[in-house]
Amino acid sequence: MTAAGAKPRRDRLSEATILRLSLLLRCLRVLVDERLDTVSSLALAQRFGMNAAQIRKDLAHLGEFGVRGVGYRVADLRARLSSILGLDRVRVVVIVGAGNLGQALADSKNFNGESFRVGALFDVDGRKVGGRSRTGIPIRHAGTLPESVAELGAEIGVLAVPAEGAEEAARALAGAGIRGILNFAPANLGPVPGATVRNVDLTLSLETLAIHLGAGG
Amino acid sequence: MTAAGAKPRRDRLSEATILRLSLLLRCLRVLVDERLDTVSSLALAQRFGMNAAQIRKDLAHLGEFGVRGVGYRVADLRARLSSILGLDRVRVVVIVGAGNLGQALADSKNFNGESFRVGALFDVDGRKVGGRSRTGIPIRHAGTLPESVAELGAEIGVLAVPAEGAEEAARALAGAGIRGILNFAPANLGPVPGATVRNVDLTLSLETLAIHLGAGG
DNA sequence: TGCTGTGAAACCGTTCACAGCT
DNA sequence: AGCTGTGAACGGTTTCACAGCA
Numbered sequence: 001m002t003a004a005g006a007k008p009r010r011d012r013l014s015e016a017t018i019l020r021l022s023l024l025l026r027c028l029r030v031l032v033d034e035r036l037d038t039v040s041s042l043a044l045a046q047r048f049g050m051n052a053a054q055i056r057k058d059l060a061h062l063g064e065f066g067v068r069g070v071g072y073r074v075a076d077l078r079a080r081l082s083s084i085l086g087l088d089r090v091r092v093v094v095i096v097g098a099g100n101l102g103q104a105l106a107d108s109k110n111f112n113g114e115s116f117r118v119g120a121l122f123d124v125d126g127r128k129v130g131g132r133s134r135t136g137i138p139i140r141h142a143g144t145l146p147e148s149v150a151e152l153g154a155e156i157g158v159l160a161v162p163a164e165g166a167e168e169a170a171r172a173l174a175g176a177g178i179r180g181i182l183n184f185a186p187a188n189l190g191p192v193p194g195a196t197v198r199n200v201d202l203t204l205s206l207e208t209l210a211i212h213l214g215a216g217g
Numbered sequence: 218m219t220a221a222g223a224k225p226r227r228d229r230l231s232e233a234t235i236l237r238l239s240l241l242l243r244c245l246r247v248l249v250d251e252r253l254d255t256v257s258s259l260a261l262a263q264r265f266g267m268n269a270a271q272i273r274k275d276l277a278h279l280g281e282f283g284v285r286g287v288g289y290r291v292a293d294l295r296a297r298l299s300s301i302l303g304l305d306r307v308r309v310v311v312i313v314g315a316g317n318l319g320q321a322l323a324d325s326k327n328f329n330g331e332s333f334r335v336g337a338l339f340d341v342d343g344r345k346v347g348g349r350s351r352t353g354i355p356i357r358h359a360g361t362l363p364e365s366v367a368e369l370g371a372e373i374g375v376l377a378v379p380a381e382g383a384e385e386a387a388r389a390l391a392g393a394g395i396r397g398i399l400n401f402a403p404a405n406l407g408p409v410p411g412a413t414v415r416n417v418d419l420t421l422s423l424e425t426l427a428i429h430l431g432a433g434g
Numbered sequence: 435t436g437c438t439g440t441g442a443a444a445c446c447g448t449t450c451a452c453a454g455c456t
Numbered sequence: 457a458g459c460t461g462t463g464a465a466c467g468g469t470t471t472c473a474c475a476g477c478a
Contacts, residue, residue, distance in 0.1 A: 013428075014468080014469075015425075016469075016470095017469090018425050018428050018429070019421065019425055021428075022421055022424045022425050022428065023405070023421065025424075026403075026405075026420075026421075027405075040436085040437060040438085041437080041438075042437080048405060049405065049407060049408075051470080051471080053470080053471060053472075053473095054469095054470070054471080056437095056438065056439065056440085057439085057440085057469090057470080057471090059438095059439090060438095060439060060440075064438085064439070065438095066437075066438050066439080067437080067438075067477095067478070068436080068437055068438045068439080068476075068477045068478050069435075069436045069437050069438080069477070069478045070436080070437070070438090070478070071436090071437065071438080072438090083432070084432065085424075085427075085428045085432065086427060086428060086430065086431055086432030087424060087427060087428070091427055093423070099321075100317075100320065100321035100324055100325065100351070101321045101322075101325060103317065103321075104316075104317035104318045104320070104321040105318075105419070107317055108317065108318060108419070109379075110403060110419040110420045110423070111419070111423065113420065115423070115424065115427065116423055116427075134317070155427075155430060156423065156426060156427065156430075162326075179430055180426045180427065180429060180430045181426075182422055182423060182426055186243075186327060188240070188243075188265060188266065190266065196426065196429050196430070198422060198425070198426045198429075200417060200419070200422055202322070202325070202327040202328070202417070203243075203327045203330065204236065204239055204240065204243075205399055205415060205417055206310070206327070206328065206332070206333055206373065206399060207239045207242075207302075207304060207332065208232075208235050208236055208239050208415070209373060209397045209398075209399055209413065209415045210302075210303060210304060210308055210332065210333075210372075210373065210397065211230075211235050211238075211239065211302045211303060211304070212235070212397060212413050212415075213303065213372060213373075213396055213397045213413070214303055215300065215301065215302070215303030231446080231447070233447070233448095234447090257458085257459060257460090258459080258460075259459080268448080268449080269459095270448080270449060270450075270451095271447095271448070271449080273459095273460065273461065273462085274447090274448080274449090274461085274462085276460095276461090277460090277461060277462070281460080281461070282460095283459075283460050283461080284455090284456070284459080284460080285454075285455040285456055285458080285459055285460045285461080286455070286456045286457075286458045286459050286460080287456075287458080287459070287460090288458090288459065288460080289460090
């Protein structure tokens with residue numbers, strides 16, 4: 001099953017394409033909720049502010065999904081896309097850093113939706129360890145990462161620690177078997193062996209936004 | 218002074234360039250702290266995992282900053298870049314949504330550093346209004362946005378509300394005079410008249426990260 | 435007819451390579 | 457000699473335009 005039997009490979013997708021496909025999936029969920037049966041690339045584009053040709057090109061990377069002269073079957077496309085992108089099941093997330101941000105993320109709907117569930121928080125502060133977040137996510141000691149990750153079946157790690165501790169925490173996550181890391185610390189962590197790192201740099205986001213506003217008042 | 222007298226225009230910068238320049242500024246701050254006097258594009262590139270030619274190209278958009286045969290004067294470049302990018306002063310930020318995430322952001326170092334300061338939180342929940350965050354940021358009623366923004370001199374707004382309320386809150390911010398919005402709600406807000414919107418979509422970040430991991434286990 | 439899927443064209447950003455200062 | 461600033465080459469992504477199928 002792992003061989004080259006199936007046609008479309010999920011690699012080779014550019015970062016931009018992945019982002020748009022993920023966004024497309026969100027739009028499809030809306031349309032499914034509306035009980036819409038079929039939709040054309042043009043209709044999708046107009047409604048959600050996208051580009052019709054680009055939608056078709058993006059989908060073309062993964063196979064053929066549409067019906068010429070008709071469009072796409074909403075429910076079918078949604079299901080197939082979810083499956084191909086690996087978003088049709090729940091992945092367990094662990095969060096390192098049980099500060100305000102870490103706990104807020106742990107309790108947030110964003111991190112506990114259709115595809116994700118927060119399994120535990122981790123910290124080195126003994127006063128926090130053993131406690132729980134507002135919604136009941138347990139806070140464990142960071143030293144227990146290896147066992148906890150295995151026990152929970154966690155696949156994704158979130159870094160919500162100060163910049164100074166980010167590098168070390170990232171390596172701890174990778175060492176515990178985590179292969180995808182979402183980093184909220186404003187630190188340029190070098191490549192982490194064995195893991196993909198995605199940075200969500202709040203300071204940087206604010207700065208680039210400010211730059212757009214211009215130097216004036 | 219606002220006319221075309223000066224040479225470099227701060228427009229025309231691509232998103233990618235703005236991001237790298239902002240990152241470069243962060244690196245320069247580190248070097249300033251280290252009392253380093255001059256640095257070459259190559260040295261910068263090697264130390265921080267960038268590309269030397271790209272650093273030069275990025276800077277070229279804004280003018281000439283270096284000394285041939287020598288490199289860049291660290292302190293000078295930092296000061297001039299800060300000034301051109303408009304990051305040499307403190308901007309006041311307001312946060313709409315005083316839930317866990319909003320309060321965590323309000324108290325975070327990321328939002329209260331060299332260039333930014335959180336002026337107030339806003340919510341429609343009467344039980345929260347009148348209170349303060351852990352570090353003392355006051356929570357006001359969302360209805361007071363226009364006066365508050367003017368009073369605080371706020372320039373940037375942060376959306377930390379549920380997806381359903383995002384569109385309305387964005388328009389309220391724009392209506393109150395805010396021209397830059399950082400949106401944390403997982404919603405595709407259409408263009409907001411008068412304001413630039415930058416999305417920090419946590420759900421999307423998680424999903425794209427998961428996609429990278431592959432559909433398998 | 436209407437819409438998908440797709441080669442070709444246009445566009446943009448990155449990388450290369452070197453001329454020009456110091 | 458050394459490093460910046462930059463025109464030119466390169467590669468990738470987006471957009472266009474249409475052939476092909478329901």
